[in-house]
Amino acid sequence: MDELLEYGCIDFKKLLILKAKSMKLSDQECYVLLLIMTLDEIGIKPITPSQIHKICSLSLQQIDETLIALVDHHYIARMNGSLDLRPIENLLLNQKSEEVQEVDLVSVFEDAFGRSLSQREVQLINSLKCQGHSDDMIIDALDESVKSGVITFRYIEKILDNWAKYGVKRRYAPQPIKQENIDVEQRIKDYKWWENDE
Known part of the structure; x- marks a missing residue:
């Protein structure tokens, strides 16, 4: 299958048109996906709402709403400022894509800010x-x-822009827990300090 993808033997646009109804994609979502695939095929990078707006009659607001819906339904992904078509390609090929855990960003921000947004x-x-x-x-x-004590959207946006500029993909990636650390922690928990006669 990888060789077919590498040599461009699969026409994802045709597959999308044939499977859009069964995937419960709206006509507008299908149209925007076809535009993204076309822009990707001709080498326009990065694909942004303004790039899509240049070649279609949809308003920027409609394009934004459609892109958000496509990302929320895991048909496309956003990676460091550009759109990634692998999720829709995997779905079109009936392959399982990586399970993405749904995150409620509004709740996370409300917890950090200590108030409603x-x-x-x-x-x-x-x-x-x-x-x-x-x-x-x-x-x-x-x-x-939060760690720096400056909790503003402007500061958060600057952090993200800086990370995108330097290609940071994940700032705080979870670290695997080493077995030796677990053993040490367990020995500390099990230590009977009251039995120590010194």
């Missing part, structure tokens, strides 16, 4: 997603701003 702040979160930042990166940037 305004409508404007919710729009700012959506704009971060539209810029191509993953949920994990947005949460990492929020954590970084």
Whole structure:
């Protein structure tokens, strides 16, 4: 299968048109996906809402809403400011894509801010997603701003822009726990200090 993909033997646009109804894609979502595939095929990078707007009659707001819906339904992914078509390609080939855990960014931000977010702040979160930042990166940037004591959307956006500039994909990737650390922690927990006669 990888060789077929590598040599471009599979026409994903035709597959998308044939499978869009069974995948419960709206006509507008299918159209935007076809535009993204076309832009990707002719080598336009990065693919942004403004690039899509140049070749279609949809408004920027409609394109943004459609892209957010496609990302939320895991048909496309955003990686460091650009769109990734691998999820839709895997779905079209009936391959399982990596299970993405749903994150409620509004709740995460409300916990960090200690208050409810305004409508404007919710729009700012959506704009971060539209810029191509993953949920994990947005949460990492929020954590970084909390650690530095500057909890503002402007600061969070600057952190994300800086990370994108230097190609940081995951700031706080989970580290595997070593077995020896678990053993040491267990020995500390089991230590009977009251039995020690010195």
